[in-house]
Amino acid sequence: MIKKKRLATGALGLLAAVVCGLSAPAVAVADEPDQPDRESPKVELVLDVSGSMRARDVDGMSRMAAAKQAFNEVLDAAPDEIRLGIRTLGATYPGKDRETGCLDSKQLYPVGRVDRTEAKAAVATLRPTGWTPIGLALRGASKDLAGGDATRRIVLITDGEDSCGQPDPCDVARELAAQGTHLVVDTLGLTLDRKVREQLSCIAEATGGTYTAVQHTDQLSTRIKQLVRRSADTPVQTPTAVQGAEECAKAPVLGAGLYNDREGFGEHRWYRVRVAPGQELRASASVGADRAVDPDYGVLLRAVSQRGRELVRGSEAGSGRTDVISTGLRYPVAEGREVEDDTPRTVCLELSQSFSAPASVKRTPGLPVELSVNIVDAGDPPGDVAAFGLGRGWVLLAVLTVTGLLVGLVWGWLARWRVTVWRTN
Amino acid sequence: MRALRTAGAAFALCAALLAGAPLAAADASPSASADGDDGPTEAGTGFRTATAIEQGQTATASASAGDYLYWVFPAAAGQVPTVKANIKLPEAQARHGRTTWRLDVYDGLRRRQACTSGAQTATAAPEDASLDLGCRIRRVRPWSEAWANEPLPGSYYIRLTVVDLPEQDLGLPFTTEVTASTRDTGGAHAEGGELSPLTPAVRAGATQAPDAGASPDATESPTGSPGGDDSSSDTAAAAEPDGGWGSGWWSDRWVWTVAGGALGALAGVGGYALSRGRRSFRRPPAAE
Numbered sequence: 001m002i003k004k005k006r007l008a009t010g011a012l013g014l015l016a017a018v019v020c021g022l023s024a025p026a027v028a029v030a031d032e033p034d035q036p037d038r039e040s041p042k043v044e045l046v047l048d049v050s051g052s053m054r055a056r057d058v059d060g061m062s063r064m065a066a067a068k069q070a071f072n073e074v075l076d077a078a079p080d081e082i083r084l085g086i087r088t089l090g091a092t093y094p095g096k097d098r099e100t101g102c103l104d105s106k107q108l109y110p111v112g113r114v115d116r117t118e119a120k121a122a123v124a125t126l127r128p129t130g131w132t133p134i135g136l137a138l139r140g141a142s143k144d145l146a147g148g149d150a151t152r153r154i155v156l157i158t159d160g161e162d163s164c165g166q167p168d169p170c171d172v173a174r175e176l177a178a179q180g181t182h183l184v185v186d187t188l189g190l191t192l193d194r195k196v197r198e199q200l201s202c203i204a205e206a207t208g209g210t211y212t213a214v215q216h217t218d219q220l221s222t223r224i225k226q227l228v229r230r231s232a233d234t235p236v237q238t239p240t241a242v243q244g245a246e247e248c249a250k251a252p253v254l255g256a257g258l259y260n261d262r263e264g265f266g267e268h269r270w271y272r273v274r275v276a277p278g279q280e281l282r283a284s285a286s287v288g289a290d291r292a293v294d295p296d297y298g299v300l301l302r303a304v305s306q307r308g309r310e311l312v313r314g315s316e317a318g319s320g321r322t323d324v325i326s327t328g329l330r331y332p333v334a335e336g337r338e339v340e341d342d343t344p345r346t347v348c349l350e351l352s353q354s355f356s357a358p359a360s361v362k363r364t365p366g367l368p369v370e371l372s373v374n375i376v377d378a379g380d381p382p383g384d385v386a387a388f389g390l391g392r393g394w395v396l397l398a399v400l401t402v403t404g405l406l407v408g409l410v411w412g413w414l415a416r417w418r419v420t421v422w423r424t425n
Numbered sequence: 426m427r428a429l430r431t432a433g434a435a436f437a438l439c440a441a442l443l444a445g446a447p448l449a450a451a452d453a454s455p456s457a458s459a460d461g462d463d464g465p466t467e468a469g470t471g472f473r474t475a476t477a478i479e480q481g482q483t484a485t486a487s488a489s490a491g492d493y494l495y496w497v498f499p500a501a502a503g504q505v506p507t508v509k510a511n512i513k514l515p516e517a518q519a520r521h522g523r524t525t526w527r528l529d530v531y532d533g534l535r536r537r538q539a540c541t542s543g544a545q546t547a548t549a550a551p552e553d554a555s556l557d558l559g560c561r562i563r564r565v566r567p568w569s570e571a572w573a574n575e576p577l578p579g580s581y582y583i584r585l586t587v588v589d590l591p592e593q594d595l596g597l598p599f600t601t602e603v604t605a606s607t608r609d610t611g612g613a614h615a616e617g618g619e620l621s622p623l624t625p626a627v628r629a630g631a632t633q634a635p636d637a638g639a640s641p642d643a644t645e646s647p648t649g650s651p652g653g654d655d656s657s658s659d660t661a662a663a664a665e666p667d668g669g670w671g672s673g674w675w676s677d678r679w680v681w682t683v684a685g686g687a688l689g690a691l692a693g694v695g696g697y698a699l700s701r702g703r704r705s706f707r708r709p710p711a712a713e
Contacts, residue, residue, distance in 0.1 A: 201491065253633040323586070324471070326537075331571055385616060387674075389617070392612060396685050
């Protein structure tokens with residue numbers, strides 16, 4: 001294999017030199033980090049325009065004024081590759097009727113390339129008005145962002161808990177995250193109220209987002225800018241949705257790459273991977289804690305042969321606050337005895353976790369699972385533990401010296417004896 | 426890997442020659458400067474989105490208490506990685522009590538690696554302004570049995586988060602600085618064996634038909650080959666360290682072994698002289 005590598009080294013080096021010599025511009029293009037096939041990420045800012053936003057407690061400004069100022073700065077700083085939209089909640093209905101007030105969420109600016117003047121003008125018209133239907137707004141925002149394969153992010157800015165009760169925004173968030181659309185909800189709370197904090201951090205936790213308690217205007221705009229920019233920086237590839245089976249025989253066959261799945265409490269999920277002899281399977285799994293779970297938990301990933309024999313396992317346990325618990329395993333498939341035998345072996349992967357949750361916590365959808373499968377050439381086990389079998393240390397020197405001395409002595413005696421024998425003859 | 430490095434070096438050289446220094450500086454190759462001042466200013470929020478940093482580079486991030494921050498850095502065989510984090514806590518008057526922070530190190534297979542020294546977990550008193558965390562993991566081995574969880578060459582993830590805090594303090598802003606450095610253990614621990622680095626898959630997977638007799642080629646994905654073509658341009662894959670993933674062929678074991686051989690040879694000559702006696706060097710009196 002080493003020889004092959006050296007050959008490849010030479011070939012690639014030569015190729016590089018040739019390309020370099022022939023076409024300098026091509027090099028510049030090859031160095032560009034841009035990925036043309038990447039769909040630009042979508043972000044929707046969801047702003048609470050409920051009556052309580054009138055309160056003047058953000059650096060002496062009203063919450064609404066602070067939000068508007070932040071929005072203007074964000075719109076100015078938004079990277080061009082991002083498609084941005086704005087949705088409001090509680091912006092139109094000032095009345096007391098709960099039912100009407102709880103349907104009050106509308107798209108202020110459609111998701112797309114931002115026309116900064118237009119978007120700013122739209123934001124400027126907003127006046128603190130109505131109710132706080134967060135759950136509804138989240139659903140609406142998810143619809144606004146639908147379509148395509150881009151990464152999606154909702155940034156929710158609010159100063160109050162959901163005043164409508166149904167649907168529960170936290171459940172809505174988890175439901176949206178489970179739809180497999182790679183949606184992340186980041187929340188920003190404009191008050192330090194306990195209920196608001198609980199609800200917003202629950203929404204963030206359910207989707208793998210973040211929660212920020214905002215106290216100053218500059219903090220608000222910096223954080224929104226950071227979140228918007230983060231969308232542009234997220235990796236190109238989103239995992240492929242897959243559904244593990246209850247037994248190996250029915251399990252989906254995975255190639256190398258990233259996958260996600262949902263696994264309920266107490267469930268076992270099976271997957272299959274084909275690995276050719278001389279290759280090594282590498283699999284990692286993380287199970288996310290997207291809701292309030294009990295403080296002790298664990299995860300177990302087993303590689304099992306088709307006959308049910310365990311090959312190798314990875315496990316991890318933990319306690320306390322966490323976002324995910326993860327483990328991994330690697331399994332090299334030995335070369336067959338016959339040289340031509342390169343039919344891939346099927347390795348089954350079984351994933352289970354020991355999360356538990358208080359009775360009040362919803363069980364569906366299951367916990368988010370991320371699987372990473374890689375198939376690489378198996379490594380070379382060392383013939384000797386030491387590098388190249390070389391020795392080291394004073395004992396080695398002493399042993400070699402004494403050995404040399406002894407051999408020299410014996411050789412000398414032999415020589416003397418030979419001379420004596422030759423003389424007598 | 427070596428092939429790629431050579432090609433990469435050739436490209437970088439070529440780019441520097443033809444297009445001037447800026448292009449070479451923009452190149453994301455591991456040979457880019459690792460001075461530590463201009464590291465990334467954002468952290469990832471999960472394994473998949475972890476921000477790649479180089480050895481010795483200082484990464485900064487601002488976040489909210491309760492966030493999980495992820496970085497990823499490369500480590501080669503024979504190195505002992507140490508991760509240090511300094512957290513500038515939220516302002517003291519906004520906090521309501523003691524907070525406990527934790528630094529975790531995971532390998533490229535997302536297996537947690539034990540810290541052999543350093544304060545992995547630390548608690549900040551209500552009046553503290555900053556907090557230091559550190560974690561040194563075991564020496565990275567060039568090869569290990571599949572059944573062991575020894576640290577192996579490849580990517581290492583850093584996760585920083587608050588694990589215990591008063592409920593009111595959730596979401597308060599903090600900033601942090603994280604550095605990942607490594608120390609070479611030298612020839613005393615030079616080992617044999619080779620393994621393709623534990624770098625994570627960064628592409629979406631594709632399921633295969635359950636009954637298709639897939640050929641080995643089909644199972645090998647773009648990221649499957651060690652160091653796929655564009656692994657360095659993807660955010661989650663840590664760039665290969667300057668010296669490559671392996672510890673290289675050189676170690677001071679060569680010096681010891683060669684010195685041992687020389688000493689043995691000298692001792693041999695000495696021993697011969699001793700036992701053969703002085704007369705032995707005179708010509709035998711054949712003519713007498």
